[in-house]
Amino acid sequence: MNRTQCGATVVLLMSRRRKKQGQALVEYAFLMVLLATISFAVIALAGNQLKGLYDEVSFEFSHIVDNQTYAPDGTTVVPAGTTPDPSECPPGKTLQLTGHKWKCK
Numbered sequence: 001m002n003r004t005q006c007g008a009t010v011v012l013l014m015s016r017r018r019k020k021q022g023q024a025l026v027e028y029a030f031l032m033v034l035l036a037t038i039s040f041a042v043i044a045l046a047g048n049q050l051k052g053l054y055d056e057v058s059f060e061f062s063h064i065v066d067n068q069t070y071a072p073d074g075t076t077v078v079p080a081g082t083t084p085d086p087s088e089c090p091p092g093k094t095l096q097l098t099g100h101k102w103k104c105k
Helices: 003-062
Strands: 095-098 101-104
Touching: none
Parallel strands: none
Antiparallel strands: 095 101
16 A cells, blocks of 8 residues: 555545534434434423413412411312311310311210
8 A cells, every 4th residue: 555545544544534523413413313303392382281381389388387278269268177166066075186187976
């Protein structure tokens, strides 16, 4: 192999290498576009569910130190674990804890 053939071989190998590098760049660009399209589709399809979840969590965090319990519509409700007033029982019955609920017996 003389010098000219050796130089031609090097140039040929370098040109092949350049083509492969350009091809890799195109493949990476294609993958990025595909990933962006899938991400956009997931966000578009699940957007309302994610917004609802975010609203619920932010509501809970904003009312974390409140002494009141709120219903989903924002009205105040009595927490289930509180002891009711004994005067709520009819005459002749006393307030007793049965299982996990307070009942008049």
